[in-house]
Amino acid sequence: MADSSAFSDLPLVRGERVQIRPGRHLSIAYHPGTYQADTVVFFGHGGGGCKDQWRELWRALVDQGYSLVAWDLLGHGDSAKPRQPQAYAWSELVADQLEILRRYAARRNILVAHSFGTGLGLSALLALPHSLPQVTVDGALLLGTQLHRPLSRGGLMALPAWVLELLRPVLAKGFRQRAWHPVADPRLVAYEEHLTRRNRLYVFKSLLQNAQWPDADALAQLTLPTYVLAGDSDGLTPASGGEALARQLPTASFQVLEQCGHQLMLERPAQVLAAFQTMLQKLDLRPGLRG
Known part of the structure; x- marks a missing residue:
């Protein structure tokens, strides 16, 4: 087995358990920014992941002065892991994300999400005008995503x-x-x-049972600048699905990263960061561009 001792100083993205809504306790990491404190970057991981998978972007953006928020989904990482399947209902997970946006949003807000987290993020963005009209998300970076629900309820997961x-x-x-x-x-x-190994498979089974994914036709409502990145060798969410999503979003750009699988922010962090910086440039949010 490969030696993983090089990662002995992790996790880098450390959080505190917070009751985000009644009975729902999530581990949330919050870093207040410095000279870019009024721009908040929200990081939503995928199914089976955790907030520390954002560590490379987190490290870079701390240095650039942005405010940062990352959380472990219910059932993941250091968050609570209830056994009731209904705790992982799509609407409940989206409501958790909306509450995180409500608590931590500032004048400018950016969403970065991966895989399962992209579906939750898009659903939250669709709900935002009605649920949180006072919060605006200015741009989104979506990694390893699809237009249609990529998760199957059949096969081994039916066991x-x-x-x-x-x-x-x-x-x-x-x-x-x-x-x-x-x-x-x-x-x-x-x-x-x-x-x-910390992940309980009853949690993942509940995620699969409850996953809904945002309605493809409704995505035309999302006019915020969006960047969709795909790995050329992603066997879970193939690049073709990410390209289809980008075509459905009115102002989206699409890019394929070479020699990259599903874990884009871990396998190709420099390229993901470069795409993020390109988005900030178009939004005029790079360090030093604003007073």
């Missing part, structure tokens, strides 16, 4: 959760083959797989 736990080694192998490019650093892959 009881206790059976899935027995099959965890098989599931982990399949995920590794589909999620990572063959050139990915084996130490990184080993470290991330070590973290996933």
Whole structure:
């Protein structure tokens, strides 16, 4: 097995458990910015992930003075992990994100999301004008995403959760083959797989059962600048689906990262950061551009 000791100083993105809504406790990391404090970047991870997967962007944007917010979805990382499937209803997860936006939003706000988190983020953006008319999101960077719901309810995930736990080694192998490019650093892959051992498969099963995904036709309402990035070897959310999403969004740009799988912000952090900076430039939000 690859040595993951290079990651012994992690996690970098550390949070505190907060009751975000009655009975719902999430681990939220908040970094108040300096000379770009009135621009807040919100990071939403994917299913089975955690907020520390944003560590490379987090480190860079701390240095650039932005305010940052990242959270572990319910059932993930250091957040609470209720066993009731209804706790992971799509509407409940979207409501959690809306409350995070309400609490931490500033004058300018940017959403960065990955995989399952992109669906939640898009649903939250669609709900924003009615739920939080006082909050504006100025741009979005979406990684490893799709136009239509990418998650299947059938196959092995139809089995009881206790059976899935027995099959965890098989599931982990399949995920590794589909999620990572063959050139990915084996130490990184080993470290991330070590973290996933904390994930309970009853949570993932509940996510699959409850996932709804935003309505494709409704996406035309989202006119904020959006950048969609895909990995050329993503076996979970193929690039073609991300391109279809970008075509559906009125002001979206699309880019494929070479030699990259599903974990874009971990496999190609420099390219993801460059795309983020390009978006900030178009929004006139780069450090030094505003007084």
